[in-house]
Amino acid sequence: MMSLNIYGQQLNSRLLIGSALYPSPEVMKNAILASGSQVVTLSLKRQNPQAGAGQKIWQYIQDCVAQVDGFLLPNTAGCKSAKEAVTLAKMSRELFNTDWIKLEVIGDDYNLQPDPVELLTATETLLNEGFKVLPYCTDDLVLCQRLYDLGCQVIMPWASPIGTGKGLMNPYNLETIRLRLPNATLIVDAGIGKPSDACQAMEMGYDGVLLNSAIALAENPVAMANAFAMAISAGEQGYMAGVMQERQTAHPSTPTLETPFWHQSGGA
Amino acid sequence: MKIYINGESIDIDTQATITQALTRYLTSEQLSMSFAIACNGDFVEKSLYAHTLLNENDSIDVLFPIQGG
Numbered sequence: 001m002m003s004l005n006i007y008g009q010q011l012n013s014r015l016l017i018g019s020a021l022y023p024s025p026e027v028m029k030n031a032i033l034a035s036g037s038q039v040v041t042l043s044l045k046r047q048n049p050q051a052g053a054g055q056k057i058w059q060y061i062q063d064c065v066a067q068v069d070g071f072l073l074p075n076t077a078g079c080k081s082a083k084e085a086v087t088l089a090k091m092s093r094e095l096f097n098t099d100w101i102k103l104e105v106i107g108d109d110y111n112l113q114p115d116p117v118e119l120l121t122a123t124e125t126l127l128n129e130g131f132k133v134l135p136y137c138t139d140d141l142v143l144c145q146r147l148y149d150l151g152c153q154v155i156m157p158w159a160s161p162i163g164t165g166k167g168l169m170n171p172y173n174l175e176t177i178r179l180r181l182p183n184a185t186l187i188v189d190a191g192i193g194k195p196s197d198a199c200q201a202m203e204m205g206y207d208g209v210l211l212n213s214a215i216a217l218a219e220n221p222v223a224m225a226n227a228f229a230m231a232i233s234a235g236e237q238g239y240m241a242g243v244m245q246e247r248q249t250a251h252p253s254t255p256t257l258e259t260p261f262w263h264q265s266g267g268a
Numbered sequence: 269m270k271i272y273i274n275g276e277s278i279d280i281d282t283q284a285t286i287t288q289a290l291t292r293y294l295t296s297e298q299l300s301m302s303f304a305i306a307c308n309g310d311f312v313e314k315s316l317y318a319h320t321l322l323n324e325n326d327s328i329d330v331l332f333p334i335q336g337g
């Protein structure tokens with residue numbers, strides 16, 4: 001497999017994996033390792049003085065990332081304005097010692113749809129402050145173009161709303177974005193439900209897939225992580241091999257010359 | 269004077285710094301953990317905690333790493 005390019009950092013795996021929603025920290029760790037991913041997403045939240053569980057999770061995530069020689073990708077989940085997202089990004093950069101940021105600015109609570117206006121504002125500010133922005137956005141071509149024009153080398157349109165598992169709602173939009181932004185690193189982020197969804201995105205020529213719920217909420221997250229790794233590899237290899245052109249009519253696969261019994265009377 | 273940390277009201281001395289407020293609010297275990305700070309919605313670098321004086325009704329967010337998607 002070729003490597004995934006995140007702002008010049010070459011990665012062996014094209015799967016980026018979330019660290020939330022697993023039944024236990026042990027399952028999370030084993031699923032991350034089974035996925036082969038080298039990029040693990042995480043977040044920052046308030047924690048009251050009585051709570052202590054967060055530190056254990058943080059320790060597990062650090063162990064996983066060290067074990068795969070990987071990278072942390074903090075997100076700005078929960079932010080609803082550019083100002084909030086910029087502040088959280090700066091806090092993440094200090095705490096996690098990385099200038100990578102998965103930029104989320106939510107505009108609608110019902111389907112967690114990104115706010116394109118606030119997203120562009122936050123992106124511009126963060127790029128100017130030296131961040132390497134990985135924006136989570138809708139599958140809108142013009143929005144993706146604007147993000148690319150601002151300087152985003154990586155763009156992450158959704159497949160469908162976060163956590164729905166509905167797969168690629170609008171393949172046409174995603175294909176068009178791939179076609180029109182051939183030099184961007186494009187990662188489908190959110191909404192993936194099945195390994196075949198991830199495979200479909202990779203067959204379109206996407207550079208990677210970021211997901212969480214589809215693995216964490218599977219009956220067997222570790223087995224599902226392995227399934228996604230194989231599906232993404234299969235999709236990538238299929239794309240690289242060149243998919244045949246779809247045709248409108250049937251064409252026999254078996255040669256028709258010297259067909260026995262052909263045109264004999266009453267033949268079916 | 270009254271300030272807020274993670275939405276909770278606490279009383280601290282006037283002219284208190286962020287470091288002093290954190291010592292009042294966080295457990296010793298939490299103080300040893302990784303966290304980052306915003307004051308009134310703006311990021312504050314760790315190196316400035318000891319020098320940043322708080323004002324009445326200031327609102328501090330203390331954020332810790334958690335799992336995320």
